[in-house]
Amino acid sequence: MGIEYLGQPLLFLIDTLFSLYVFALLLRFLLQLVEADFYNPVSQFLVKITHPLLRPLRRVLPSVGRVDSASIALVFIVQILAGYLIFTLQGLALxxxxxxxxxxxxxxxxxxxxxxxxxxxxxxxxxxxxxxxxxxxxxxxxxxxxxxxxxxxxxxxxxxxxxxxxxxxxxxxxxxxxxxxxxxxxxxxxx
Known part of the structure; x- marks a missing residue:
């Protein structure tokens, strides 16, 4: 059983997990932008799963008005990391x-x-x-x-x-x- 055999399921898992997290970050950003109910259970869930990575980034990137710069930056960082892993596992270098x-x-x-x-x-x-x-x-x-x-x-x-x-x-x-x-x-x- 080589890496080729595990390649497709591993790529699928990486893509799925990273996509779900990027989606959660994007939702958190958008909900904050439209000033949605912070106490909504779905909002609370999104805050809990995104806060650990956003907290340190917020020290460096403060919000600009209602725009949460740290969330946008983290969306890009996580998506770039996902791409790097996916392309590396496929033997490609971008x-x-x-x-x-x-x-x-x-x-x-x-x-x-x-x-x-x-x-x-x-x-x-x-x-x-x-x-x-x-x-x-x-x-x-x-x-x-x-x-x-x-x-x-x-x-x-x-x-x-x-x-x-x-x-x-x-x-x-x-x-x-x-x-x-x-x-x-x-x-x-x-x-």
Whole structure:
């Protein structure tokens, strides 16, 4: 049983664990940015799992207004570390600039997917009566409402139907299509 046999499962585990942690850091950053309920159980969970690595970084990188610089920096550091491990295990070596572009692509992809699928879930949930309190849904609304409110200001409800989720969904998809291909081409050139 050689490293080749263990390679794919190990790559999968590294990618999954690092992606989950980057997602938690990104969520913490976004929830802080939209001033979501800090005492929500989901928020508390995110704080507990991200605080050990953020605490020392905050001594060096203070927040700028509502923007938590340490969280953003840690998102990039963890994603770059994940890329380094993944590419090293595959026998590839990316230069630091290419690795940084790869990390940025991964983070942007995660961010776009978070909002695209989040808006889809919020739209689907609006069709059902949500009489029970769910802390995750409350936070999801806290994250998606600023984006949806922007589109509600542009597109009023027609006949009682809110078209803002569809407009936001389409706009985010178009934005993703405009931003990621040039970065992917840059990555090919760099690496």
């Amino acid at each position: 230069n630091p600039v290419a690795l940084s572009v790869w990390a940025l692509l991964q983070i942007l992809d995660m961010l776009f997917n978070l909002y695209i699928y989040g808006i889809l879930v919020v739209a689907l949930l609006s069709w059902f009566a949500t009489a029970t309190y769910n802390p995750a849904i409350k936070l999801l609304h806290g994250l998606m409402d600023p984006v949806l409110d922007f589109f509600r200001g542009l597109i009023p409800a027609i006949g009682g139907v809110d078209l803002s989720p569809m407009a936001a969904f389409v706009a985010l998809q178009v934005l993703k299509m405009l931003i990621t291909p040039p970065l992917q081409q840059l990555l090919v050139v760099l690496g």
